[in-house]
Amino acid sequence: MKLGFIGTGNMASAIMGGIISNNVIPADEIIGADLFAPGRERVQKQFGIHVTDSNIEVAQKAEVIILSVKPQFYADVIKEIAGEIKDSQIIITIAPGKTLAWLEEQFGKQVKIVRTMPNTPAMVGAGMTAASPNAYLSEEEISYVKTLLESFSRVEIIPERLMDVVVSTSGSSPAYVFMMIEAMADAAVSGGMPRPQAYQFAAQAVLGSAKMVLDTGKHPGELKDMVCSPAGTTIEAVRVLEERGFRSAIIEAMKVCEEISKNM
Template sequence: MMKLGFIGTGNMATAMMGGILANGLAKADEVIGADPSEAGRNRVQEKYGIHVTDDNKTAAGQADILVLSVKPQFYADVIEGIKDVITDRHLIITIAPGKTLAWVEEQFGKPVKIIRTMPNTPAMVGEGMTAVCKNKYVTEEEMEEALKILGSFGKAEVIPECLMDAVVSVSGSSPAYVFVLIEAMADAAVSGGMPRAQAYKFAAQAVMGSAKMVLETGKHPAELKDMVCSPAGTTIEAVRVLEERGFRSAVIEAMKICEEISKSL
């Protein structure tokens, strides 16, 4: 197994490390994480037993596959600091919305093997959804290796780069929309007399089960909705109110603005 490096050890990096190590794609002593925060370094070292450093160049120099797991606004500075130690043996994996393959290569100032990805936070529980695309220097074998790594904490799917901003809105940012939905559902249940902790459990399980039905039955979401809506029943009245209040439109408009912001990063 090639040595893995992470620049940044935040939530997404931690989720990725967990999946990689749990699935035996690397051993702890084959992973190194760089972070200026001592607390961040200590957290991942204690949790996974990996090597840590406060020096990005050290992590980059030791790694074969290097994940740039920092926020988009820090990419230019991070790449400036490590580009001298990056060679043609390195495979760079990015997770930053708005940062194109061409932009990242331009920052390095030389041909570099780059795989652009957009994961999401459910990776933290092994249910991530990651979109993947590559530049021309990445071989098919290297892409397969990357897909194994990215699939270790959920699902990973290759897409054309032109769809990456849509991915940000439909899966990258969308857990937040779902959490708002779950919170609202639980609030209503509490209003109906259910204890708060129980309300969150019922709402979250309903969302998880509904999502599983879409994925596993192959049925259109509208068909699944119709199965729940009995004539003159409770559910169709709830759906009617959602339509009246512009539920679909609110979701679509929220996702479109998310996509536009992603394009501007």
């Protein structure tokens, strides 16, 4: 098998879907392990991959293994599979707070590891993923891992010291954006708009604004100024947001998120 998953939850499903739909690896070359029978049966039915209840079977069969279990289960899973991992295999992790040094210590030997941090928009093929490989991967292997990740996400190779910043900037930030969309929709409903329509207007505005930042390359402040006509409606809304500490609240929330990630 070319690719194995230990854990078949939402993030694993997003990764499987991207890899299979983009013809990076065929379904019959992918195996997923999950102790929860409905979970593994779901991905088998949805994607046509091989499934098992044995983590060791994945470790024995897969060339690349993605550890897609909750961070609190990493130590137990690694202890279970460490003896089966060969020098040629690559381990990809998606757990915040689990450093390369900690992961290598858990395996107790030299293992090729790529620490990554994807985010939930990967579930709709619009994710953002940071990746930090350890010293044992070749450039060719890093390129291969990047190809896997790019099937469901934009990817940046970063120094590991920035990984906790990534957690706050893209890993957790969808929650902040969802809160903003919800608040915008609530305001629209207050103004008389039906709620389904309110979500559509608010979400599309966020999607389009993000696309403008990425596609134009313009500074977000410049794009904001383009919307703010003199004595207009938007500049007054911006004034109120500044008065209420909008930017400061976001910055402070992200700093707390970063600190929590460092201490996980």
